[in-house]
Structures are given as structure tokens and as C-alpha cells.
Amino acid sequence: MSYIEDQREVEGTVLFDHRMAKKGYGLNKMCFSFNDQVGRDEFSKDEAGYCDKFGLTEIQKKAVLDKDILTLLKEGGSIYYLAKFAGLLKLNMQDIGALQTGMSVEEFKAMLVKNGQGK
Amino acid sequence: MSYIEDQREVEGTVLFDHRMAKKGYGLNKMCFSFNDQVGRDEFSKDEAGYCDKFGLTEIQKKAVLDKDILTLLKEGGSIYYLAKFAGLLKLNMQDIGALQTGMSVEEFKAMLVKNGQGK
Amino acid sequence: MANLIGAVTTSHIPAIANAMANKLEETPYWKPFFDGYPPVRKWLNENKPDVIVLFYNDHGLEFFIDKKPTFSIGVADQYQNADEGWGIATIPPVTGESELSWHIANSLVHDGFDMTICQEMKVDHGLTVPLSLMWPGNDYGHVKVIPVCINCEQHPMPQPWRCLELGKSIGKAIESFDSDMTVALFGTGGLSHQLDGERAGIINREFDLECMDKLVTDPEDLTKYSNLDLIEIGGAQAVELNMWIAMRGALRGKVTELHRNYHAPISNTGSGVLLLEHEMPS
Amino acid sequence: MANLIGAVTTSHIPAIANAMANKLEETPYWKPFFDGYPPVRKWLNENKPDVIVLFYNDHGLEFFIDKKPTFSIGVADQYQNADEGWGIATIPPVTGESELSWHIANSLVHDGFDMTICQEMKVDHGLTVPLSLMWPGNDYGHVKVIPVCINCEQHPMPQPWRCLELGKSIGKAIESFDSDMTVALFGTGGLSHQLDGERAGIINREFDLECMDKLVTDPEDLTKYSNLDLIEIGGAQAVELNMWIAMRGALRGKVTELHRNYHAPISNTGSGVLLLEHEMPS
Ligand SMILES: [Fe+3]
């Protein structure tokens, strides 16, 4: 079956496909700019203004200001670019996991251990 | 036969292959910068200095200053990027053809007509 | 299912844009060239394709050899033309068709074509000259364009057989797109020419005409050539024939030649025009 | 003919580099992970491959989704690491091997792989972490690296079957290179993990172990999966298995597993190590 005919949804997962790549273009471009210290500094100085510079939608902008990762994913953010945003916020991948799953970081880490042991 | 095993030489032709792409990297990068007015202006102000900025070899630099297209091709220039250099010099493709074949522009144009008629 | 209604081949050299800007169409030098286009323009105006899938090569505007794709496809809603360095006038933005573009891109990668997928892409004369030529006065804003860009600048270049395969996969993708839009193909560039070296100025009229014949009746036969063969027979830039071959791959069934023109030289090239229709999907 | 002497699989997550920078190798959390590596380091130090063909994915350092290649290959003599935005230390330049790189690139395009060919390429943790891991103290400057980059960030991604084909073509190219240099392969990334969404934190130990088995004995079997299958079974980033599959495609004849380690979780991932040899060309 062709990829494009395969309409399976994976629960709790937003595939970064063409819909998301288009929807999130400006958002991801902003996050891509966080590869540079200049971009990070400019963002930190004026978060909303920096979002506007990349043409983020109001929903995307609010989610950036709220550090709302799940909404950012649904609004087209790619986890690979959002990871740079998370890094800027000094959050690691377990912090992000906890935020997204509604667990505490300790609970999330415990789940990883459990999953890793195949239980 | 694989492309890489096909060692045929075509007389009067320098294939822009991996050897040339590597050898001419800086030269072509300089010519690529002529897409921008800023690059063209900077070159016109200080031709030799602009060559140095892109790390051209002495042979390449001399050929640029001499507008020696055949040498530039042999030193790794791609005709697509050299065309931008030619444009900067206000030379068109018949001028360039004449330069490379050692004909006058009129002779070169006459040859094109003859070839175009299949004679 | 989107309807692939036909295909056009045309040269895309910058000199054409300059001739139009300077209103030279009726001069003795240019008339035999421009005389090839009224039937094509008429067909386009009557059939009004919604979308053009345009096969071209970038000549060093968007792509540099720092990162050179073999095949790339635009998936944007708009493309900008830009300064190419030698003074042909920049033309207005080109309208894109992101939905069908992405559908084709998805389908191509699924079929094993390793595309570079572009949401931002500057388009050079290879794409813009054919638009200016088909819609004089740059009156092309209503037509949606899908750029398919084939490496003809740096070896290794995709071989003719691979370009034909690419076209076949694109044709299949167009026909599987759930829409009643109409699509036409442009295959641009070519034919025989060589810009560089002591051999500059080569034109092979006989080969060009044979390629045009084969392109209509037996495109598979053209895959017997390697790029090096094309270079040897038709000049270093004759590899641009690959865009015609790719375009032809997207047609299917019986192909009818509605119109043809060949004139050489224009600038340093042999210039061929074909207007083709094919059996429509049933 | 260059000698392909073996292959290594390894995780490439940034947390590994951080753990090494902070000297955490012997802590209870990290020890079971780092214990997997001494046999691999020993093999590398004894066999001293001249070149590593390293399969990885770029996580948004070099490539952005403005122009996203499916497959790219580096052909430079040096690659720079750079700031990725979250504070892992930048490491010294990586040495390239442009001659063999170009040979592989030429051969791949000839075989119908539509590579993006890179003379300049910043390499991110996907490539650098495995080097730091195999040569502690970033003592990898003597090893020549050929980066082969596979899109795992944006759909459409190349499917497992296509990645296996890519590897086969690369293996053939290495063996046809006129040199007595020795080459090893690194397949990096994976295994099961998901960083994004409500489903973040998934690890599928059973699937990881099965993939490691199949990778050794029957890689063709892994091509029954689509990327969507991998995502469903192993999480959104389990697609990184494609780098392992591509690597495996380059081996031939009977493959021997010299060493294996599996540990989960490390950060959010299942981490697998394999050290493989194959029948040498005769
Ligand atoms: Fe062209």
C-alpha cells in the first residue's frame, strides 16, 4: 500500500508529514534559527517579536510563549526543531516527555525504565 | 558500462565531474556569488582581493584576471558559474564561444548557422 | 483523478527572454524560432491546464555544488525568480500548487525516487523562460506550476533511463490525485549544444530531429544513450534532453504529435518544439 | 579493491556525549550502556579501518525543511561540527575521504540512487557521537569518515526496502574502488523510541532484540515493514532503524556477530550495539 494511501493514525503521535511541514514552516524555521547564539539571544530578548518575525500564527505564538509542546506539535512543529527550543528553555528529553504525557519527570523516567525492561 | 568506468574523453570538452568539482570549488563559489549585485560590485572594486577571499589558486586567479575561459575550465570552473562571470564582463555566449574556439565572433556565429543547418 | 491532458517541449535559453524584452520576435533572426509557438499558445489557451509540471534544470541560482541534488521538486505555493548575475530581468513570482506537489513527492519517494523536497526554491531561466514564452507579457500568474529540477550541471548526472523512470512515476502520481484539475507537462532545455571548451558551438541537427521523432514514438529507445553518449553526439549541454525524456515518461498509451517546430541555431542551441497529447486515462 | 572489513551499530543520542563530558561512564545509570563498547573499541584498534562509512540522520543542523534531501552523501576532505542549539560541546573537525566518497557517489547515481552530493556539510550529533564514543577523548582525527545521511525527520522518508538497496549499492561501490584501504561501516541511531506526543516514552525491547537478530541473519525480512509500521511498533523515531538496515545492505555473504549489547533505557531510547564481520570478497 502506498504511503499516501496508508491513512493509519498512531494514537498520541502527530506524524511530521506534508501537512505538518507546511503548517509549521515558519515555526520550524524559527526553531532552526536557535542553532545560532544570535537567534537564541534575539528570541530571549523579545519572544513575541521574534515569533512575529517568522510569521507564526497566533496559536503557534501563544504555544511558544506558554511552552506548550503538545500544541506546538499539532500546529506543525517538528520534534527535531522543537528540541532546539526545548534546549533553549534548558529542558531535556525527559522533561519534555513528562510535559507531553502529563507525568512528573520522575514518573516519566520510571516509565522509561519499565518499558526498557520489556515489562 | 558504469559511468565511472567509462573513461572516454570527448575532444575539446572538459567534463565537469568530481575532479573538476573539487578542483574548482572556490572558483565556482566565487562565481556563484556573482548572482548578487553585492558580490559583483566587490569583485569589480578589487578583482584579485576577491579571488583571494575565495581561496583561488594562483593559476585560477591569473585566469580570472586574464578572462581566460579555457584555462578556467581546465582549472575546475563550471560553465554554468563561469557564465555569471562572463555576464559580469558583458560577454554573451557567442563572445565566449569565439574566445574559446579562437574565432572572431562573426566566424563563430557563422559556424553556428552552418551547424544548425546540418551542413 | 487529475487529468494529464498533454505536453509541450521547448528551449529555455536566456536569449529568448532578452529577445522578447527587446521586441525582436519579428526580426529575421528570431522569426523562425517564435513562429513555432502560436499553435502551442493556442492549445494552452483553449485547454487551459490548471497546473504545469515543469521539468527544468537549475543553472546555479538556487543550487550550488556545496549540496547538489540529483532530483528536486518544489512543494511551495509560490516561487521567486531572482538575479542570475547577467542581467535578464527578474519576472513576477510563479504560482505553485502545494497539494499536488506533495502528492507527487510522497508518491515518488514511495516508488524509490530519492527526491530533495523544497518548500523554498528560487527558480531560474530554466523554469521562467518557458512561462514567459507561453504567456507573453508574463501573463502566467493564473497557472500553477510544479517545478521538477534535474541535475544537468555536475557529473554524476542521472542517466536517461532514470529520467524516463522518474517521469513514469510522476505520471502515475498525477493520475492518482483525487481532483478534477487538468495538468500539462513542460519539458524544457536542450537540444544539442555546447557552451564550453574548444568544442563550443556544436549543433547536431540530424540528432535533434531523430530525438524528437523518438520522443514521440519510442522514448525507451533514447535510454540506450548514456549522458556521455549525449555529450559526444550532441555537445556538453545536450544532457538537457533528460528533461524531455522525463516529461515523456509521464505520458502513456498512444501519443499524438499535434505540432512540431525545429530551428537552429538560436543563440548556441538547436531549438525544438513539440506539442503532444496522449490517450487519456479511462 | 578496498576491503570492507566489518560493521558496527550504535546509538547516537546527545546524552551519550554529555555523559562522557561529565565522566558519568561508571555511574549505575550509564555503566550497562558503556560496558557494551570496549569490545568494539578493541576491534577498531586492532583492525584499524582507514575509512568509516557512517550512516546517520541529520537532526536539523545542516538540512532544514526548505530543501530536504532523501539521501545525501558527503564528498569533502573535512566536515565541521557546529552548535546544535542545546549546548552539547562542539567537537574538532572530522576528516573526510573525498576520493572514495566521490567514487561511491558516482556509482550510486549510476545505479539509480538520486543522491544529494555535498562538498560542504555540517555534521551533527548523529555522526559525531558515535565517533566520540568509539575513540574517547575525540581521538578520531586519523580516521577518514564518509557521511551518508538518510532523511528520518520529515515524511515521506525512504522506506526500509529502499535503504537496504542503498546499502547494497554502497557495498558494491566500496568493493570496486581501486585501493587497498580498509573500510568499516557504522549504522547509527535507533532503536525504539518516541520523543514527541502523548505517546512519548515508548520503548519496545522485544522488537529491538528481534530487529537485532534479523539484522544479522535475515535483513531482507526487515523490509516487510513500512516506516509507519516501525512507528507503530517502535515509536516515531524508530525509523532510525533505517540507518542500520542501509549499513547491513553493504555487507555480503555470511555475516558473523562478534559482539552484542542491548540496554534500555538510555535517555528515551533502546540502545543496541552490534559488531559484525562478513565474508570477505574473494
Ligand atoms: Fe539550460
Ligand SMILES: [Fe+3]
Ligand atoms: Fe537520532
